[in-house]
Amino acid sequence: MAGTPAGELLTQAVGALVAEIRDGREPALADEPDAVHQLRTSVRRLRNVLAGFGRYVEKRPARVLRGHLASYGALLGAGRDLEVRAEDCRRVLAEVGRTDLEPALVAPLLAAHDGAHTVLVDWHASPDAVALDRLLARWGDEVPLTRRAGRRADRVSTKVLDREVRRVLDRAAQGETSHEVRKAARRLRHVADAVGERDLARLGKEVQGRLGDHRDALLLAGHLWSAGAPAVVVAHVEAAASSALDGLPEALDALRRVHGI
Incomplete structure (x- = not known):
C-alpha cells in the first residue's frame, strides 16, 4: 500500500462494495436466509467508507449517493429488524420454557416482517430505485476523487x-x-x-x-x-x-x- 495512491485504494473499495450491493439484491428480494442482512451491511459499508474518506471524494456527489443509500438502508432495516426480533423472541421463550407464547408474541413480528418485505419488493419498481441504480453504476465506473486522493x-x-x-x-x-x-x-x-x-x-x-x-x-x-x-x-x-x-x-x-x- 505504501506507494499506492489513496484514490486507487478507494476506487477498488468502492467498486467492490457497489458489486456486492448489485449481487446481493436478487437474493434479498427473494428473502433468502440472511440475504437482506448481507445487503444492508453492504449498503452501510459503502456509506461508511464514503463518510470516512469524505475528504478524498467530491462532496456533492458523495452526499447525494450517501443520501440514497441511507434511505435504502432504512428500507432494508425495517424488515431485518423485525426478523431479528422474532428470532430473539423465539429463542428467549425457549430459554424460559414458554414456547406456548409464540403465537401471541412471535407471530405478529413475523407478519409485520412479511409486510415490510412486500414494501421492499415494491420499492424496487420505483423511480427512487432507478435513481439509485444509476448512481451505483456511475460510482462503479469512476469514483469522483479530489486532489487529495493522489496522496x-x-x-x-x-x-x-x-x-x-x-x-x-x-x-x-x-x-x-x-x-x-x-x-x-x-x-x-x-x-x-x-x-x-x-x-x-x-x-x-x-x-x-x-x-x-x-x-x-x-x-x-x-x-x-x-x-x-x-x-x-x-x-x-x-x-x-x-x-x-x-x-x-x-x-x-x-x-x-x-x-x-
Missing part, C-alpha cells in the same frame, strides 16, 4: 483511522452506551476493513456488537412488555441487555491502547 494510501489510511478511533472514544466519553457510540464503532469497523486493518476492525466490531446486542435486547423487552408477556420473560431479556455490556469498558480501553490514545 499515499498508507498515510491517508493512518490519518483516517486515527480520526475514526477518536470519533468512537469522544462519543464514548459523552455516554458509553449511546446509539452514537455504536454507529461510530460500526463506521470504524467498516473503514478499517476497507484498508485491511484487521485489529482495528475487530475492536470496532466488538464495541458495535456489544452495544448492538444491548439495544436489540432493550427493544425486545419493550415489545414483550407492550404485548403483555409475563414479567419473568421481560426480566430475562432485561438481564440479557445488561450482560451484553460486560466487557465494553475493556474493549474501549483496548481501542485506546492499540491506537496510542
Whole structure:
C-alpha cells in the first residue's frame, strides 16, 4: 500500500462494495436466509467508507449517493429488524420454557416482517430505485476523487483511522452506551476493513456488537412488555441487555491502547 495512491485504494473499495450491493439484491428480494442482512451491511459499508474518506471524494456527489443509500438502508432495516426480533423472541421463550407464547408474541413480528418485505419488493419498481441504480453504476465506473486522493494510501489510511478511533472514544466519553457510540464503532469497523486493518476492525466490531446486542435486547423487552408477556420473560431479556455490556469498558480501553490514545 505504501506507494499506492489513496484514490486507487478507494476506487477498488468502492467498486467492490457497489458489486456486492448489485449481487446481493436478487437474493434479498427473494428473502433468502440472511440475504437482506448481507445487503444492508453492504449498503452501510459503502456509506461508511464514503463518510470516512469524505475528504478524498467530491462532496456533492458523495452526499447525494450517501443520501440514497441511507434511505435504502432504512428500507432494508425495517424488515431485518423485525426478523431479528422474532428470532430473539423465539429463542428467549425457549430459554424460559414458554414456547406456548409464540403465537401471541412471535407471530405478529413475523407478519409485520412479511409486510415490510412486500414494501421492499415494491420499492424496487420505483423511480427512487432507478435513481439509485444509476448512481451505483456511475460510482462503479469512476469514483469522483479530489486532489487529495493522489496522496499515499498508507498515510491517508493512518490519518483516517486515527480520526475514526477518536470519533468512537469522544462519543464514548459523552455516554458509553449511546446509539452514537455504536454507529461510530460500526463506521470504524467498516473503514478499517476497507484498508485491511484487521485489529482495528475487530475492536470496532466488538464495541458495535456489544452495544448492538444491548439495544436489540432493550427493544425486545419493550415489545414483550407492550404485548403483555409475563414479567419473568421481560426480566430475562432485561438481564440479557445488561450482560451484553460486560466487557465494553475493556474493549474501549483496548481501542485506546492499540491506537496510542
